[in-house]
Structure formats: C-alpha cells, structure tokens
Amino acid sequence: MITYQSVHVDSDSETLTAKLHEFHDAILRDHTHIIRVACALYEEKTDYLKTFIHSTRDGHAITAYQAKLSEVPSLNALAEHQECRVIDNVQLEIKPGTEHSDWLLDQGYVSSFTVPIYHHNRLIGFLFLDSDKSNAFSEQTQRQLLVKCNQIAEVVSCEVATARLLIATASAIRNVAGLRDFETGMHLTRMAEFSKLIAQNMPAKYGLNDEIIEHIYLFAPLHDIGKIGIPDAILLKKGKLTDEERQIMQAHVTKGVTIADQILENFGLLDLKTARIMRNIIACHHEYMDGSGYPKGVKGDEVPVEARIVTVADIFDALTHERPYKKPWSIPDALAELRKMVDLGKLDENCVNALASSMNDARFIVKEYNDS
Numbered sequence: 001m002i003t004y005q006s007v008h009v010d011s012d013s014e015t016l017t018a019k020l021h022e023f024h025d026a027i028l029r030d031h032t033h034i035i036r037v038a039c040a041l042y043e044e045k046t047d048y049l050k051t052f053i054h055s056t057r058d059g060h061a062i063t064a065y066q067a068k069l070s071e072v073p074s075l076n077a078l079a080e081h082q083e084c085r086v087i088d089n090v091q092l093e094i095k096p097g098t099e100h101s102d103w104l105l106d107q108g109y110v111s112s113f114t115v116p117i118y119h120h121n122r123l124i125g126f127l128f129l130d131s132d133k134s135n136a137f138s139e140q141t142q143r144q145l146l147v148k149c150n151q152i153a154e155v156v157s158c159e160v161a162t163a164r165l166l167i168a169t170a171s172a173i174r175n176v177a178g179l180r181d182f183e184t185g186m187h188l189t190r191m192a193e194f195s196k197l198i199a200q201n202m203p204a205k206y207g208l209n210d211e212i213i214e215h216i217y218l219f220a221p222l223h224d225i226g227k228i229g230i231p232d233a234i235l236l237k238k239g240k241l242t243d244e245e246r247q248i249m250q251a252h253v254t255k256g257v258t259i260a261d262q263i264l265e266n267f268g269l270l271d272l273k274t275a276r277i278m279r280n281i282i283a284c285h286h287e288y289m290d291g292s293g294y295p296k297g298v299k300g301d302e303v304p305v306e307a308r309i310v311t312v313a314d315i316f317d318a319l320t321h322e323r324p325y326k327k328p329w330s331i332p333d334a335l336a337e338l339r340k341m342v343d344l345g346k347l348d349e350n351c352v353n354a355l356a357s358s359m360n361d362a363r364f365i366v367k368e369y370n371d372s
C-alpha cells in the first residue's frame with residue numbers, strides 16, 4: 001500500500017527552514033553576534049507580509065504573524081526604493097505599539113539589518129538579521145552579509161516561484177477545462193483561509209511552522225483539481241448521484257493525483273518536499289481517520305496532517321455555504337456536525353478544535369469572502 005508521509009520541518013533537510021539554518025551557521029562563523037535570521041514573505045494579492053522562516057538562536061521566535069505592508073511605512077519605503085536598513089539601537093529607534101515592534105523590543109535585540117528581496121523585480125519579502133550587540137552592522141559587515149542575503153534570497157525566490165508556477169499551471173488547466181461549478185471562486189479562497197486558520201491553531205506536536213502553513217494555504221485550493229476529468233452531467237447534477245455516478249465522481253481524487261504528478265514531472269519537481277504537501281492534499285482530502293474514506297481507505301496517522309486539515313476546511317465550507325443541493329448552515333450547526341464526525345472517528349479532533357478555537361476569524365472569513 002502507498003503511504004503518504006507528512007512533511008516535517010525538523011526531519012526534512014530540504015525544507016527552506018533547514019536551508020536557512022545552514023545559512024545562519026555560515027553567518028555565525030564570521031559574525032557570532034547575529035543571533036537571528038528570518039525571512040518574511042510578501043503576498044502581492046493581499047498586501048500581507050507574513051512570518052515565513054526563521055533561525056533564532058536566542059530569544060523567542062515570532063510566528064503566525066502578518067501585517068499589511070502598506071500599514072508598515074518603514075518597510076514599505078525600503079521595498080519601494082530597494083534599500084536596506086540598519087538600526088543601530090533597536091531600543092531607541094523602534095516605537096512600541098504593534099505586536100511586531102513589542103515583540104522585537106521584548107527580545108532584547110540591540111541592532112538589526114533589514115534587506116528587501118526581489119524576484120524579477122517583484123518583491124518576495126524581507127530578510128531580518130538581528131544582533132545582541134549595538135552597532136553590529138558596519139558598512140563592511142553589511143557588504144559581507146549582503147552576499148549571504150543574496151544567496152538566501154535566491155533560494156527563497158526559487159522555492160516561492162516554484163509554488164506559484166505549480167498553482168498557476170493548475171489554475172490554467174482548470175480554466176481551460178472550464179471547471180465552473182461551485183468549486184470555483186470564493187470557495188477556493190475560503191478553503192485556503194480556513195486551512196491556514198486550522199493549521200495555525202494545531203497543537204505544537206504536529207510541527208506545523210509558518211513555512212508548512214504557507215504551503216498548505218497555497219495548495220489547499222488545488223484539492224479538487226481532478227474534477228476537471230469528471231463529466232459535467234455528473235459534476236453539476238442537482239439530484240442524488242447513483243452508485244455508478246458516485247464512483248465516477250470519486251475518481252476525481254486519483255485523476256487529481258495524476259494531474260499533479262504530471263505537472264511535477266514536467267517541471268522536474270517530483271522530489272521537492274513542499275510539492276509533497278500539494279500531492280498529499282489532493283490524494284487524501286477524502287480520507288477519514290477511521291479508514292472509511294476514499295480512495296485508499298488509509299487511516300489514523302497514515303492520513304497526512306495537511307490533508308486532515310483541508311478535509312475539515314472543505315466540509316466546514318460546504319456546510320456553511322449554499323450548494324446546489326442544500327441551504328447554508330449556521331456556523332454553530334456546522335461546528336456541531338464536525339464534532340459529530342469526530343465522535344464517529346472520521347475527522348481529526350485536533351483540526352476541529354483548532355477551528356473551534358478561532359471562531360471569530362472563521363466568521364470573518366465567511367463574511368469577507370461570501371459568494372455574492
């Protein structure tokens with residue numbers, strides 16, 4: 001039987017987080033006082049700058065944090081002018097008042113160096129290097145660090161560009177195929193948002209860091225890509241499906257995996273760790289924890305956590321929104337239904353708890369991305 005292995009940052013040496021740790025080691029050889037290197041990712045579509053990867057030797061990392069770039073004037077200016085910034089005395093120059101600056105002041109970092117990074121002239125994000133010494137970033141140090149920063153930027157850009165390429169390819173296929181039922185539009189946006197919300201609130205033992213969460217967020221909307229291979233007569237049928245039609249419909253999972261593998265093979269990306277997140281989501285988003293799902297009937301830990309998260313997000317969205325065969329349910333009713341499915345052994349209780357613990361955000365997503 002094929003098993004699906006979840007991507008785990010601690011054990012996967014090829015994740016960006018692991019690569020950043022290597023870069024940090026190299027930086028520490030010459031600059032022992034640089035105790036943190038982090039990269040925040042910029043999403044043009046939403047204007048959000050989000051925590052992404054970090055290597056923190058001292059202090060507590062800030063994670064699951066995002067802010068609109070346009071609302072952070074200092075960074076916005078750096079991005080616009082393609083300039084780096086040195087802060088020689090963090091405690092004097094940074095004003096408290098935002099979650100990020102309060103955190104920065106708390107850590108006791110004394111000086112910092114910020115570098116915007118680009119890919120083909122488009123802003124990808126920022127690198128932050130922090131030191132426990134004042135005036136740690138002389139011009140000579142900056143020049144030396146910029147070489148390393150460029151290497152990190154190259155690796156991050158390449159990975160981000162790859163994920164975007166996969167998504168763009170999948171969307172192009174979907175558009176060409178005219179997949180136009182309820183799976184389009186806001187459902188996909190909400191799926192991404194609910195999946196991120198759940199992932200961010202999962203217990204620490206799952207090891208879901210910002211890097212993995214970002215990829216779950218990016219790839220969640222591809223879960224049903226295989227539906228492009230299902231005839232409209234079945235895909236759009238209003239009434240109940242016959243047994244035979246249901247079987248054809250369920251084949252969207254294996255068709256999706258075939259499409260994903262073809263894309264990955266064409267681009268030579270079959271070995272890419274983060275692409276495994278995409279594949280796992282597509283392959284296992286209808287599997288249940290008790291083995292009663294399809295297509296393989298894998299169960300428990302064999303169902304990758306990224307798929308369990310997307311499954312809960314998908315069901316929650318289906319329940320809370322109108323579908324050709326049903327009216328939208330209230331959020332409490334939908335949550336009660338998810339709990340029922342946990343009791344039956346189908347859904348991961350941690351995923352449902354994670355969603356339940358962030359109901360205000362869930363309500364916001366339902367309201368913000370409604371279908372009308």
Ligand SMILES: [Fe+2]
Pocket residue numbers: 223224252285286
């Ligand atoms: Fe599906």
Ligand SMILES: [Fe+2]
Pocket residue numbers: 183223224314
């Ligand atoms: Fe869906």
